[in-house]
Amino acid sequence: MPSIQINDNEYVKLSSFLEPLSIKPVYNRVLHKISFNNSKDIFILSPISDAVAIDGNVLMFEKPLVVNKGVIYVSRAAAISLATKLPYTIKKRTVMIDPGHGGSGDDGLGAKAEFNDKTIYEKNITLSFAKKLGELLQNNGYIVSYTRTNDKKIPLAERTSTANNDGTNIFISIHANSSIDPMARGADVFYMSEEAEDAYAEIVAKKENTLLANNKNRKDVDSVLSSIMTSGHIKESARLAYNISSRIPVKMVNRGVKKAPFAVLHSAYMPSVLIEVGFMSNTNDLSDMLNEEWIEKMAKNISKGINLYFINSKEE
Numbered sequence: 001m002p003s004i005q006i007n008d009n010e011y012v013k014l015s016s017f018l019e020p021l022s023i024k025p026v027y028n029r030v031l032h033k034i035s036f037n038n039s040k041d042i043f044i045l046s047p048i049s050d051a052v053a054i055d056g057n058v059l060m061f062e063k064p065l066v067v068n069k070g071v072i073y074v075s076r077a078a079a080i081s082l083a084t085k086l087p088y089t090i091k092k093r094t095v096m097i098d099p100g101h102g103g104s105g106d107d108g109l110g111a112k113a114e115f116n117d118k119t120i121y122e123k124n125i126t127l128s129f130a131k132k133l134g135e136l137l138q139n140n141g142y143i144v145s146y147t148r149t150n151d152k153k154i155p156l157a158e159r160t161s162t163a164n165n166d167g168t169n170i171f172i173s174i175h176a177n178s179s180i181d182p183m184a185r186g187a188d189v190f191y192m193s194e195e196a197e198d199a200y201a202e203i204v205a206k207k208e209n210t211l212l213a214n215n216k217n218r219k220d221v222d223s224v225l226s227s228i229m230t231s232g233h234i235k236e237s238a239r240l241a242y243n244i245s246s247r248i249p250v251k252m253v254n255r256g257v258k259k260a261p262f263a264v265l266h267s268a269y270m271p272s273v274l275i276e277v278g279f280m281s282n283t284n285d286l287s288d289m290l291n292e293e294w295i296e297k298m299a300k301n302i303s304k305g306i307n308l309y310f311i312n313s314k315e316e
């Protein structure tokens with residue numbers, strides 16, 4: 001059975017998965033219908049409707065197909081539904097999202113800040129952001145899993161062990177930054193390296209590493225950090241970080257890509273990044289991170305960056 005990669009941004013060429021099976025779609029311009037069959041079912045698609053009839057059963061898709069210069073495109077979600085009806089094994093892209101912190105104690109709560117007389121904890125910001133990002137990726141055909149979906153304390157090693165066992169393609173850890181400088185703001189994308197890029201990257205990594213690990217586990221973290229890393233993952237992690245960062249617009253205060261020794265990324269045996277989506281110590285950033293519209297916008301940019309990473313990936 002041939003396997004296919006569906007990793008386009010939003011639309012996929014219909015021919016890209018029909019051609020290898022020698023299936024030719026027929027476009028009827030008068031009836032605005034596209035039809036093909038796989039010797040078992042008859043598929044009927046239309047560019048003016050988001051419905052697909054498969055042997056008389058109607059499937060609804062989020063987006064109708066598009067015909068551009070004679071080439072037929074279907075949405076990613078539609079492509080996956082269609083291909084499951086064809087003799088293919090679909091290789092879906094899997095993403096593990098890690099909402100930073102969770103539970104009680106300093107490492108559980110993460111950074112904190114006051115907003116409208118309420119104390120806001122980093123653990124809640126990271127969870128709502130992670131869920132939105134996951135939802136967007138899922139709509140794009142990705143398989144998404146989370147290290148936590150509620151306010152639970154997750155030991156450092158557990159955060160990546162599931163991802164390592166599941167054959168997850170990439171690992172994305174979500175955090176919110178804080179600084180003694182109340183003017184500091186914006187989003188940073190970090191990838192793992194033995195040495196911090198600069199003094200700032202070192203401070204962020206130290207802060208997150210201390211918050212992520214219980215003090216009694218401190219020794220474990222240090223020993224993990226000092227072990228040898230595989231350079232292949234670092235290279236791919238850097239590429240993932242740059243692809244994500246490339247989609248964060250300047251006006252959303254893109255602080256760029258940096259490398260730093262993050263404990264949580266160290267034990268991930270796959271390309272992984274840690275994103276500090278904004279600064280809790282900056283009033284503008286904090287109100288943004290609590291605003292659903294902003295969350296959706298930023299999560300959309302990051303999901304586009306993840307798409308870009310996979311599009312630019314060499315086929316395995």
Ligand SMILES: [Zn+2]
Nearest residue numbers: 100110175176
């Ligand atoms: Zn954090």
